[in-house]
Amino acid sequence: MAAAAVATSSRGSLREDLTCAICCDLFREPVMLACMHHFCKPCISRYWRGTQGPVSCPQCRKEFSTKQFHTNYLVTAMVEKVRATTSDSYIKNLEKQLKETLERHRLKKEAFINSIRRDKDKMDTIKRVGADLQARVKGDFRALHQILHDEETCVLEQLRREQEEELEKVQRHLEAIELVVRELEDNMRVLQQASADTESVVLTELPQLRPCVHVDVAVEFDINTFSNKYMAPLQYITWRKMFKSLKPGPSPLTFDADTAHPNIHVSRDKTVAVECDFAVPHTDHNKRFLQCVNILAAQGFQSGRHYWEVEVASKPKWDLGVASESVERHARIKLSPESGYWTLRVRNGNEYSAGTQPWTRLQLSSSPHKIGVFLDCEERRVSFYNADDMSLLYSFTNGPRGKVFPFFSPCICDRSQKPQPIRLLHYPSVALSG
Numbered sequence: 392m393a394a395a396a397v398a399t400s401s402r403g404s405l406r407e408d409l410t411c412a413i414c415c416d417l418f419r420e421p422v423m424l425a426c427m428h429h430f431c432k433p434c435i436s437r438y439w440r441g442t443q444g445p446v447s448c449p450q451c452r453k454e455f456s457t458k459q460f461h462t463n464y465l466v467t468a469m470v471e472k473v474r475a476t477t478s479d480s481y482i483k484n485l486e487k488q489l490k491e492t493l494e495r496h497r498l499k500k501e502a503f504i505n506s507i508r509r510d511k512d513k514m515d516t517i518k519r520v521g522a523d524l525q526a527r528v529k530g531d532f533r534a535l536h537q538i539l540h541d542e543e544t545c546v547l548e549q550l551r552r553e554q555e556e557e558l559e560k561v562q563r564h565l566e567a568i569e570l571v572v573r574e575l576e577d578n579m580r581v582l583q584q585a586s587a588d589t590e591s592v593v594l595t596e597l598p599q600l601r602p603c604v605h606v607d608v609a610v611e612f613d614i615n616t617f618s619n620k621y622m623a624p625l626q627y628i629t630w631r632k633m634f635k636s637l638k639p640g641p642s643p644l645t646f647d648a649d650t651a652h653p654n655i656h657v658s659r660d661k662t663v664a665v666e667c668d669f670a671v672p673h674t675d676h677n678k679r680f681l682q683c684v685n686i687l688a689a690q691g692f693q694s695g696r697h698y699w700e701v702e703v704a705s706k707p708k709w710d711l712g713v714a715s716e717s718v719e720r721h722a723r724i725k726l727s728p729e730s731g732y733w734t735l736r737v738r739n740g741n742e743y744s745a746g747t748q749p750w751t752r753l754q755l756s757s758s759p760h761k762i763g764v765f766l767d768c769e770e771r772r773v774s775f776y777n778a779d780d781m782s783l784l785y786s787f788t789n790g791p792r793g794k795v796f797p798f799f800s801p802c803i804c805d806r807s808q809k810p811q812p813i814r815l816l817h818y819p820s821v822a823l824s825g
Contacts, residue, residue: 405469409421409429409466411429411431412450413431413449414431418430418431420462421470422461423462424460425453425455426448426451428451430449430460432460446458538633561609564609567604568606574601574603574604575603577601578600578603581600582598585597585598640698641698641700641816642698644689644690644699645689646661646662646664646686647661648661649676650685652681652684653670653673654666654667654671655686655801662815663813663815664686664813665810665811666801666804667810677720679720680720683723683724684803685714685799686799686800687714687796687798687799688796688799690796691794691795692768692794695769696768698763699763699797700778700816701762702813703737704760706804706811706812707737707739707740707811708740708802709813710798710800711762711797711798711799712733712734712746712775713732713773713791713796713798714731715731715793717793718731728791733746734798740758741758743755745775755784759777759778761778761779761816762778766790766795767790768795772787773787
């Protein structure tokens with residue numbers, strides 16, 4: 392506002408400097424007299440008209456012998472500029488520009504204010520989600536701590552019982568021996584007394600003695616047998632035992648041979664699937680894949696949280712993930728969520744992609760030999776992990792609804808290479824003691 396006032400004042404002062412003292416208007420064809428004063432050429436010509444002899448300046452009254460003046464082109468240009476900038480059209484145009492500039496600034500300010508509001512909302516969301524995740528992490532670790540605490544309590548209680556049993560055995564043997572010693576001491580006193588009495592009395596028979604209690608030979612304490620089970624790799628054994636308490640624990644999946652494409656061979660224990668050149672004898676089923684070399688697990692899920700691991704080793708080509716129960720089995724379908732598939736795939740041994748449309752290329756620092764798949768039915772989340780270090784590879788956040796089955800495709804690989812299987816990994820629990 393102050394700058395505008397200064398500008399207006401400056402224009403007003405300039406206009407005064409460029410105003411003719413005769414006509415009191417902006418110069419028209421400005422000329423300069425020898426005294427350096429300016430006037431309109433028509434005005435000064437009219438002012439001197441009819442004057443004989445010397446003429447004078449209308450402002451300073453300085454006299455000149457002749458009627459001479461010089462055109463001042465610089466002042467002419469300045470006058471034209473002032474005249475242009477004070478015209479109604481110029482002022483209207485300037486006012487329009489001011490309004491437009493002000494509106495642009497207002498819109499920019501509004502956009503930045505909205506951006507600030509979004510950033511603050513984002514910060515609130517991050518804090519809220521972070522707090523929820525912290526509570527979830529603490530809950531998961533609290534459960535793990537409880538499992539370890541319960542296992543530690545159980546092992547220490549078992550050790551205490553076995554220690555007490557061994558101590559009781561030794562204590563009973565000790566008490567029996569101490570009883571025998573006391574009985575022997577009693578008999579020795581009787582015999583000593585009888586021996587002393589023989590000096591004055593003829594001994595005709597041995598004195599009556601107490602019978603000694605029979606004591607079994609003490610069983611040797613086998614320190615190795617006692618300590619071996621507690622000198623075992625307890626951390627590893629406990630880690631194995633924790634699998635049955637994990638939520639979700641690793642699901643012991645098996646392949647559903649009735650869904651296998653005819654060119655997939657399934658092992659007898661239903662944990663290994665491998666592609667083959669020839670069609671395996673099979674029974675026709677509506678649920679069998681006929682166009683794509685696919686197979687499903689026998690176990691399906693529609694609620695809860697589930698995790699399983701698949702060994703792919705150095706297999707150069709495969710697909711795996713989850714598939715809706717209703718997926719088309721007899722036609723060739725693109726693996727995408729729109730078709731009922733949430734998958735991860737590899738091509739050429741190291742080209743990893745998530746099964747979106749189009750495919751999302753993944754940049755991995757190393758090639759996993761085992762893939763972990765996590766399915767959260769309530770959160771509708773399907774996530775893939777490098778099971779060797781549990782680093783996240785990709786996560787679908789808009790996952791399936793309804794019942795789904797673990798999905799696998801060993802694919803048809805280069806005939807020059809030996810087919811490599813896909814293997815379902817199981818983690819049976821290990822007992823701490825017999």
